[in-house]
Structure formats: C-alpha cells, structure tokens
C-alpha cells in the first residue's frame with residue numbers, strides 16, 4: 001500500500017533528527033582483584049564493588065601467611081627483598097574479558113605487598129586499563145611507581161590511596177565514592 005505524503009514526511013523528519021549512531025550507556029566490564037591480610041583493603045574492595053558492580057577476585061596464596069603477624073612480616077620482607085614472590089592459587093588469571101581491572105592491596109615495606117606483586121607479574125595487562133588502590137598506615141611511599149613498573153603494558157587511571165586510620169574512623173567513604181564515580185562509572189560511546 002503506498003504511503004501517504006503525510007506519513008512519508010513524518011518518517012523523513014524523524015530520520016533527520018535521529019543520527020545513525022548515538023551514545024548509549026554500556027556497562028563497563030570491571031574486574032576487581034585484591035589482596036588483603038588484615039582486612040583493610042578488603043573493606044575498600046567491598047565498598048568499591050557496591051558502587052560499580054565489578055566481578056570480585058580475591059588474590060589467594062598457595063601457601064598463605066601465618067596469622068602471627070610477626071612471622072608474616074618476616075616472610076613478606078624476605079620475599080620482597082629476594083624477589084622470590086609467593087605462588088598464588090588459580091593463576092594465571094585471564095583478564096581479557098574485562099575493560100578495566102582494579103587491583104588493590106596493602107603497602108608493605110614501602111612498596112606493593114608481595115602477593116600483589118605476584119599477581120602483577122603473572123597477568124598480561126596488554127591493552128587494558130588498570131586502576132590501582134591501596135591501603136597504608138603512614139605513607140604510600142613507592143607503591144604507585146613500583147606497581148606501574150611491574151604491571152607491563154597497562155594504561156593507568158589515577159590511583160586511590162586510603163589511609164587505614166581514615167578507613168577505621170569512617171573518613172574514607174567520600175574519597176572512595178568520588179574515585180568510583182569519577183573514574184569507574186563513565187559511560188562509553190557505542191555505535192548503534
């Protein structure tokens with residue numbers, strides 16, 4: 001049946017205002033990997049996860065540190081000084097399904113905690129965006145630069161460093177929320 005002139009004009013007018021492509025919200029696929037010994041980094045990871053709905057991955061060691069913190073401290077120091085990084089459970093991790101990989105861990109001995117170093121060493125970040133977050137007691141020190149040196153081929157978002165005392169006092173919430181909304185929740189353009 002032939003279209004009426006009015007129908008044709010209406011259709012043409014609609015086509016003129018609707019572009020052939022548009023911006024649409026497409027959820028980012030986010031992996032949130034973290035290691036935590038005393039629970040601080042886990043707490044940040046869970047807060048971030050509540051904001052961005054990422055897939056959580058706890059980095060687990062094949063031979064976990066003892067609960068005696070002095071023994072764990074001695075061992076971790078030896079691992080970092082000698083470069084004999086601890087074996088992990090379930091590696092290598094395939095991150096190719098994710099657009100963005102968040103990696104969290106504690107500052108240990110002024111640098112990246114040994115299990116997180118292991119994770120970075122065994123993961124191929126080629127073509128991926130990485131957002132690092134860490135918790136610390138006194139200063140993040142060389143965490144960021146040492147992390148970047150170990151995570152080959154990644155492009156980095158600005159990082160999130162959380163002081164453990166701010167976390168314990170409930171004063172880190174705004175910084176965590178702000179980081180998540182600025183860097184993790186952006187919509188990406190998608191061709192329709």
Ligand SMILES: Cc1cc2nc3c(=O)[nH]c(=O)nc-3n(C[C@H](O)[C@H](O)[C@H](O)COP(=O)(O)O)c2cc1C
Nearest residue numbers: 036037038039040041106108109110135137138139
């Ligand atoms: C072995 C060890 C070494 C640490 N070294 C540092 C350090 O160099 N600088 C610092 O600010 N905090 C240091 N801390 C404190 C931790 O970074 C802090 O408590 C962090 O929030 C712990 O995170 P977690 O609870 O996720 O394990 C160290 C803690 C441990 C157990």
